[in-house]
Amino acid sequence: MLQPENYNLDYYHYMATGEYNLDFPVTKSYSTCSFYNPEEEEEEDEANNIAVSKNIIHKEAERRRRERINSHLNQLRTLLPANSKIDKASLLAKVVQRVRDLKEQTSKIMQCETNFPSENDEITVLSNDSSADGKLLIKASICCEDRFDLIPDLIQTLKSLRLSPMRAEMVTLGGRIRNVIILAPDKDYTNKSLLFLRDALMSIIQRSSSGNDQRGKRRRVLDQRIAN
Amino acid sequence: MLQPENYNLDYYHYMATGEYNLDFPVTKSYSTCSFYNPEEEEEEDEANNIAVSKNIIHKEAERRRRERINSHLNQLRTLLPANSKIDKASLLAKVVQRVRDLKEQTSKIMQCETNFPSENDEITVLSNDSSADGKLLIKASICCEDRFDLIPDLIQTLKSLRLSPMRAEMVTLGGRIRNVIILAPDKDYTNKSLLFLRDALMSIIQRSSSGNDQRGKRRRVLDQRIAN
DNA sequence: GGTTACACGTGACAC
DNA sequence: TGTGTCACGTGTAAC
DSSP: OOOGGGHHHHHHHHHHHOOOOSSOSHHHHHHTTSOOOGGGHHHHHHHHHHHHHHHHHHHHHHHHHHHHHHHHHHHHHHHSSSOOOOOHHHHHHHHHHHHHHHHHHHHHHHGGGGGSOOSSOEEEEEEOOTTTTSOOOEEEEEEEEOOTTHHHHHHHHHHHTTEEEEEEEEEEETTEEEEEEEEEEOTTOOTHHHHHHHHHHHHHHHHHHHOGGGTTOSOOEEEEEEEO | OOOGGGHHHHHHHHHHHOOOOSOOSHHHHHHTTSOOOHHHHHHHHHHHHHHHHHHHHHHHHHHHHHHHHHHHHHHHHHHSSSOOOOOHHHHHHHHHHHHHHHHHHHHHHHGGGGGSOOSSOEEEEEEOOTTTTSOOOEEEEEEEEOOTTHHHHHHHHHHHTTEEEEEEEEEEETTEEEEEEEEEEOTTOOTHHHHHHHHHHHHHHHHHHHOGGGTTOSOOEEEEEEEO
């Protein structure tokens, strides 16, 4: 019979070793304070055994759960910059911050996706209103299948139209390319130049689409732009 | 005096309300099983009060700790794709995987850093040996301060040298630019063409370095390349 | 019923 | 000393 005096000793031993050979948990210990009743001992022991074995199962399940959680926590510890000995809450706070930072970084990259070449061939040609500052600029964008001689083709086309590229952005992805070019026209610029440019770019696209055998020879490269 | 019979009731009430108005924890409950001793009651109550207040402090500290941890856990839940109702272990497993993925993605981006423009002006000019397949190509690389008319300048320079760009990669970062251009020379190519090209590129760099007033006008853009 | 996950109070340990 | 963190066993609810 468990005596109140040795409770602590037994409890400590129980806590230290994990052995469950006495009538814990507390609910059972309380029943030891009631009067001794011989004819109830057997069924009581039976109930004890059931309860004890249940508690063992429960206890070990909970231990496994703790181990699972702590295992992941330790994995997170190794993923963070070397301060491996911080408490759980601070660790999780750092993880939250890290995931937020990485997500922001990723979204920053992804927001440039509008400049990635799309699946559809596209041409945009637009010019600013030169009446304001008198400096006319044309922004031309072409998105099409890539081919190894597309850039020289494009340059030759622009030269024949007397359009000087002031700035160019090239993004190639998955065998397709998007070029955005800022052009400065010569003095003999007319309103029809935009239409000529548009037609010329369309013919470039057609040359890319028809020459399927030359497609995809260029190394697939992803050019991403991140605004500072 | 706490009776064994109402232990569960009281305990449940205690668990449900968090009120700590009876002599819990278990160690104290055990002492209620010992013989009643009037002259010890006062100091025992004193000890009880101290122990109870200590336990209250301890209990609430632990509660705050749990709340802190669970708060961060819930923050992590909101950061993951909408499955907000998963258990802690699975949540942490997903977080581990997510951090790993994002780290890998970041390192993938960072490994392209060798193509970022460096702090120092650089020129490399090299050609393949055309004796193998008879097709001569020149790879020219220039890294310098960026300026808004550098691309037209470069194109004009290459045109005057009768070098046709077959392919170009442009990376601009922090006001500096690196251009890598694959060039196809005309028939009248001589061994001196490489030296001419090198000198021409150097003069371009000097024009960029001297014209400090025009520096940095171009929007700072980071073009990153990720090989598939 | 069995299993699973969770919150809780508690003893132990560290600083 | 206390103040904070941890692992543990347990009661409870959901499925």
